[in-house]
Amino acid sequence: MTDPSYQQPAYQPPAGDGPSGPRASFGRRLVAAIIDGILLGVVGGIFYAIDNTLGYIVQLLLTIAYLTYLEGSPSGQTVGKKAMGIRVIDFRTGGSIGYGRAFIRWIGRYVSAIACLLGYFWMLWDKEKQTWHDKFANDVVVPESAYPVQNWPG
Amino acid sequence: MLDPGELRLAGGVMLAAGLALPVLPGHPSLQCPLRALSGLPCPLCGLSTSVEETVRLNLGDALAANPLGVLLVLAALALLVLRPARLALPRAVMPTALAASWLFELHRFSFL
Numbered sequence: 001m002t003d004p005s006y007q008q009p010a011y012q013p014p015a016g017d018g019p020s021g022p023r024a025s026f027g028r029r030l031v032a033a034i035i036d037g038i039l040l041g042v043v044g045g046i047f048y049a050i051d052n053t054l055g056y057i058v059q060l061l062l063t064i065a066y067l068t069y070l071e072g073s074p075s076g077q078t079v080g081k082k083a084m085g086i087r088v089i090d091f092r093t094g095g096s097i098g099y100g101r102a103f104i105r106w107i108g109r110y111v112s113a114i115a116c117l118l119g120y121f122w123m124l125w126d127k128e129k130q131t132w133h134d135k136f137a138n139d140v141v142v143p144e145s146a147y148p149v150q151n152w153p154g
Numbered sequence: 155m156l157d158p159g160e161l162r163l164a165g166g167v168m169l170a171a172g173l174a175l176p177v178l179p180g181h182p183s184l185q186c187p188l189r190a191l192s193g194l195p196c197p198l199c200g201l202s203t204s205v206e207e208t209v210r211l212n213l214g215d216a217l218a219a220n221p222l223g224v225l226l227v228l229a230a231l232a233l234l235v236l237r238p239a240r241l242a243l244p245r246a247v248m249p250t251a252l253a254a255s256w257l258f259e260l261h262r263f264s265f266l
Binding site: 017018026030121125 | 252
């Protein structure tokens, strides 16, 4: 059962030309991704220094665990997203997307990246500011100021 | 409705990358995963080269890599200088630009 403290404003039908609610900016999402990339890169790099194959496997498993657990948690925040005050929420309910959809979101990142990151840039002109992996997991990334987090990771 | 502030930031990052990347050690660049996997270029292939050459005023090389890069640099400069408060594009502009860019790249890599 969902913790009542994580109840979020429910989905509102779009009005006008803009998104249906507050959305995280491109800049904050970019910096959050850089922070997460550095964190995961440093840890993976240590194992790469020991052995390339070991480094690849550790990096892959660590990235899956990190993104699935933290983005699927009630807060929907990785370290980078927490630092930038943004979070992942369900597009319809405003609640957590859960671990299953967070895993789908991780897979979706590969699709977003396959055409020179076109799926990431998509948020710049998308009505709901969604990347392709946001669409696959049916989530939106929002500012914490509009959708407060009680505990991290929750 | 597009967000001019978001696009201004993205355009600024693009221009800064276009200026900085060629002078960094090893000239970092993004290798297209689609092209690496399948040989097929994607709609954004050639853009980093095009933007880097445009900001250095090598327009011939920029146009040869991808004409969309020249347009993106001009659009970024316009956004940074004119700072429009509102920005609206017809819905068909982005799909058309991406489709045209893809056709150009498919032709450049001899698929068309």
